[in-house]
Amino acid sequence: xxxxxxxxxLAAACLLLLGACDDATxxxxxGQIQILLxxxxxxxxxxxxxxxxxxxxxxxxxxxxxxxxxxxNGGPINLFEAGEGxxxxxxxxxxxxxxxxxxxxxxxxxxxxxxxxxxxxxxxxVTLKPGYEFKNGGVSEALKVPSGMTSGIKVxxxxxxxxxxxxxxxxxxxxxxxxxxxxxxxxxxxxGINGVLFTPTLKEKGRTEEEVSG
Numbered sequence: 001x002x003x004x005x006x007x008x009x010l011a012a013a014c015l016l017l018l019g020a021c022d023d024a025t026x027x028x029x030x031g032q033i034q035i036l037l038x039x040x041x042x043x044x045x046x047x048x049x050x051x052x053x054x055x056x057x058x059x060x061x062x063x064x065x066x067x068x069x070x071x072x073n074g075g076p077i078n079l080f081e082a083g084e085g086x087x088x089x090x091x092x093x094x095x096x097x098x099x100x101x102x103x104x105x106x107x108x109x110x111x112x113x114x115x116x117x118x119x120x121x122x123x124x125x126v127t128l129k130p131g132y133e134f135k136n137g138g139v140s141e142a143l144k145v146p147s148g149m150t151s152g153i154k155v156x157x158x159x160x161x162x163x164x165x166x167x168x169x170x171x172x173x174x175x176x177x178x179x180x181x182x183x184x185x186x187x188x189x190x191x192g193i194n195g196v197l198f199t200p201t202l203k204e205k206g207r208t209e210e211e212v213s214g
Contacts, residue, residue: 029111031163032212033057034170035079036100038205039092042177044187045196046093046129050175053087054120054152055079055104057161059112077114079104087122092175106168106212114161117171118152119202121145126181126196135185135192143181143198153200158207168212174205 035055042048057077080103082088088103095101103119124143133139155173163169179201185194 029165030108031111031165032106032108032168033079033104033161033163034106034168035103035117036170036172037090037092037095037103037175038098038100038172039095039174040176040178041096042093042181044129044132044183044193045126045177045181047125047127048092048177048181049125049127050090050092050121051087051123052090052103052119053082053122054118056081056118056152057109057114058116058118059114077109079107079109090175092177095175100172103173109163111163111165114163115157117155117157117161117173117204119155119173120150120152121200124181124198128187128193132187132193135194141196143196145198146200153202155202155204157204161207164209166211168210170208170210172205172207174203176201176203179203 039048056079059077080088090101090103122145124145125140126143127140128134134141155171157171161169161171180199182197182199183193184197185191187193
């Protein structure tokens with residue numbers, strides 16, 4: 001009878017031990033990523049100001065328009081998301097000749113493969129170079145941001161971004177003004193410039209990796 005009384009206690013202890021083993025999870029492998037912005041000289045534009053409210057990664061396919069939930073790494077991974085009315089401001093044409101600006105700091109993310117990087121642009125304003133003006137006589141114009149930009153502008157990557165443990169991956173995005181802001185009309189004829197269209201075309205300019213201490 002004494003032996004029988006010990007069996008339930010031993011069984012309970014084993015069950016608790018097994019439960020603890022089932023619940024135990026090792027620490028996630030983490031790496032870091034940082035996003036930089038750069039630009040190239042423009043032909044007729046003096047300044048191109050943009051306000052960016054979000055940058056995020058997705059792990060899903062790099063083709064098509066997937067929903068945000070379709071990610072290999074648990075959905076979209078925010079690298080930064082500005083509070084309402086507080087986006088980050090950049091004058092793109094100050095980012096020439098190798099100058100870059102930090103769009104994000106070095107952010108920790110789960111190691112894995114990310115096939116999309118997207119930027120959400122809230123507003124854009126262009127100012128023409130001296131000697132040029134719009135047909136209405138002005139030199140600056142606030143641009144209409146294309147509909148659907150709440151999902152962000154997809155950056156055309158040179159390949160999937162592979163985040164590895166203990167490594168900082170730095171991705172430089174080229175926000176080329178000539179590619180993104182298209183003049184309507186001919187600035188060198190009497191017809192002049194009717195306006196500017198914002199046609200988002202963002203490309204990865206380069207990528208580097210460096211080890212980081214734990």
